[in-house]
Every structure is written in structure tokens, then in C-alpha cells.
Amino acid sequence: MTPRKLVARVLLRPGQAARLKSRDPADTLGLDSEDAARVHQAAMIDRLNDLQYRLYAENQRSVLLVLQGMDTSGKDGTIRHVMSGLDPSACQVTSFKAPSAEELDHDFLWRIHKAAPARGQIGVFNRSHYEDVLIARVRKLVPAKVWKSRYAQINAFERLLSDNGTVIVKCVLHISRREQKERLLDRLRDPRKNWKFSPRDVEERKLWPAYMEAYEDALTKCSTAHAPWHIVPADHKWVRNAVVAELLVETLEAMKLKIPRAAFDVRAIRIPD
């Protein structure tokens, strides 16, 4: 299984309809076994380390990984498993929660823009501006006219970032409704996991079909050449981790990052005692 193949299989090509129902959340993408996936992932993470160092040294461009997915789809787990091991000096995670009063007093991209990764950094969004066309739509937090205008605004915003040196990778962690039930039950049964559960999760679950519809629109309308969506089968955590790790490696390798040369004459420097 070559990296290229795995990534290509989860890419939502710009212009293509997302059709989530036609994509199996339990797909293993040809990965033979959990053990093989872990070995693959570990190798990816070693490469990621070297690539991140170059990104940081180059200090010209940045990478933004956007993670979306229903409750329990594994956004936190993906970050923990794939991004632990990176140098935290060059990796910044932003978890977007319900907007504050001050944030609501601005356009929906204001708080997002503030969190955009600096040059040399890998930024990770745990949830993102896509919530503004997901929960905002499903929960009717804004009129339809407002959220409908956001897809084009998002595409323009992502284009701005991309044009200015931020390489954007977007992943939706695609789990089945059935798997979500298992994971919620697990959080209830295991006292060490109770803290992850909120009774609100049950209310959100009841809106599953409306969310799927909102996701399909967001994915279809906002998978662009400069910021493509990837639909990552996430019922198996090891598949999910392997895909995201590989996606990051592929992305960074395509940037052809180089350690910069000295901007001064090295031979002319004397270090005094």
C-alpha cells in the first residue's frame, strides 16, 4: 500500500458530490491489519518530524489541518495519536468551541483568521469555521440566507490563506451512526471516560440526518483545488490515524521544503572569547 494510493482514495475531488452514504465508514482502504497500519503510521510520524523541522527552519510557509466530524468521531484522538511526537514549538492546536459574545460581535471568520498558523507552523483546527455551516444551519442559529452565503465566503477566505503560503488540508472523520452509539455508551460505562460525555451529545445525535445533509453540502461546495476535503473512514481508529498521518506527510513532502542557506557570509564571522 503506497501512501499516494491511500490519500487519493479519501480525496473528494473538487466538483465531485460528497455522497457520504456511498462511503463506508468502516472501510480499511486495503490496509491489511491494525498492526500493519501502526507500523505504517510510525514510519509516517518519523518522516513528519523531519518535515516539520524543515518547515520551521524555512519559516516562509505554513500548514493548516482542519479536522471536522460528529461527536466521538475522533478529532481529539487523531491529534493525540498523529501529532504527538511533533515539536510543540511548531505545532499549534486550536479547539473551537461555541463563540464568545465578543466573537459573535464579528463576522464568523474573525476568530478563525486570528488562529491561522504563523509561518513555519503546523496549525490544527479541532472544529473550525465549518461549524458555521453545520451547527449554525442545523440548529438554525442564523437565517438560511446567512449560512447559504458562507460557502463562497469560506472558499474566498481559504483562497486568501492559500495564496499567502498556507497549505490547507481538510479532513472530515466519517463515522457511522452505529459506531457513534457504541462510543457514547463507552463514555457512559467507563468512569474514566465520563468527563468526555455531555448530555447535550444525545440531543445532537438526534439530529444526525440533518447534520449529514449539512456535511454533504459543506464538503461538496468547499472542496477546492487550493483546500481540498478528504473523507476519512473513521470507524476504525487505526485506519483514521494512518490516513491522516500519511496525508500530512504527503502534503509536507509536496512543499519541497529546504533548510535555508545563510543570509550572511559565514566565513566573515568571528566569535570572540
Add this chain to the structure above:
Amino acid sequence: MTPRKLVARVLLRPGQAARLKSRDPADTLGLDSEDAARVHQAAMIDRLNDLQYRLYAENQRSVLLVLQGMDTSGKDGTIRHVMSGLDPSACQVTSFKAPSAEELDHDFLWRIHKAAPARGQIGVFNRSHYEDVLIARVRKLVPAKVWKSRYAQINAFERLLSDNGTVIVKCVLHISRREQKERLLDRLRDPRKNWKFSPRDVEERKLWPAYMEAYEDALTKCSTAHAPWHIVPADHKWVRNAVVAELLVETLEAMKLKIPRAAFDVRAIRIPD
């Protein structure tokens, strides 16, 4: 070598004078060998992972690690070696550079306060508000009256953070002037390290004695019970890493972090299909 012993040996007790000259930057603190230190450090990092998870789950308190030290003392390397492996969702590094025009239009703690770690987080300051009594003093960026008033302001500010649930650990990475020369030369000789070198580093080096004086004052005046300084011998990277890793573990263990219990009646919850 027990952890307690290692940490105790680098602590600058409140009220004690720093006297950097009496502390050997090449001290191995009784660590037998580089290999032993690495094994020790790896064990620390495993514990750190578990502790960080509890800190995040508890979501009530935070930890702030302040790293100071001369150029090449290993601030970046310490973060990379000790903090890689942590969940980046719960670890935020802020590298303070020369203040921006907007930052200079505020008091010196304004930008620092904004970067304070949120509940559940380990924050790391790569350089910090101490630059405002170090470079600001040595380079005469502000009048003596101004920097002299800052020690008390810093102590009050750190007290505020501490009273509100942030556990503060401060480390100065103590290297010898001779070791700095070696490291600067290494950055010049190795083309892959040129990017880390700035001709400005040479100018800073010339001010070594003035910096040592400024460091002694900052350490002596600002090692408090709520935010103690640790003087970490840093000529050997493996000693430095072992000490900082252990210090974090000790700090988090002393917090007696617990996974919180459910704030709702678990048995009353039904998960719909």
C-alpha cells in the same frame, strides 16, 4: 538518583542569592552517564503523558513552564526533546520575540498575560517577561527606574496567575561562556544549522558579563514560593533534558490531578439509535 533529589539540587530557594559563578554549568548532578539519563528521561516522559491527560480532563488548573537562557543555551532543544510526545492539544508554546509596536504601546506584561495557559493546558514560554529585566536592562531599552520597578511587578503578576490555578515553574538554562562559543561555531560550520545563527548573536555575546549580572538579579529577586526559579546546568544537553523532564513530572504529580466524576446521573442517560 531519585527525581526529588535532582530537582532539589537545581532549585533556587526563595531568598537565596543566585550566584551563578558558584554553579557549574557542566554539572551532571550525579547522573552517571548519558545513557542512564536518557532512560530516566524516557520514563519521565511516559509519566508526563499520563499526567497531562489528567490535567486536561480536570480542566481546572494549568501549568506554566518558563524557559530562559542565553543564546544557544538550548531553549528550543529542551522543548523539542522534553515536550515532543505530549498531546499538542494540551500544550501551547509561545516564543517571545522583540515586542511589536502594538505590544510596546502597552505595559510589558500585557502580551505575556494574553499568552497565559488556559485551564487544562501546559503552557511553555520560550523567553518571557524576564527579557524585560534582561535585554531591556543590558541594552538600556528603558531607564533604570523602569526596569528596577519590574521585579516587584513580575512577582505580583506571577502571584495572580498562581492564585488563580496556574502552577509556575521557571528554569534558566545555565551554560558556560565557553560552551556558547562552541555552539555558535557549530552553527557556523554546519550549513544545516546556519539558519539558527544571527550575526546579532555575536553582539549579544560581547555583553556576557552584563547579562550574568542581570540574570543574577532576576533570579534572586523573583524566585518565590509560588514561582520558584531553577538553575539548570545546561552544558550537557542530556542533563538539561533529564532535569526539565523530571521537574515537570514532579510539578504535575504534586498537583494530585484526578479524572473528574460525571456531573450528571450516568444511569439516567439513554442513547437513541
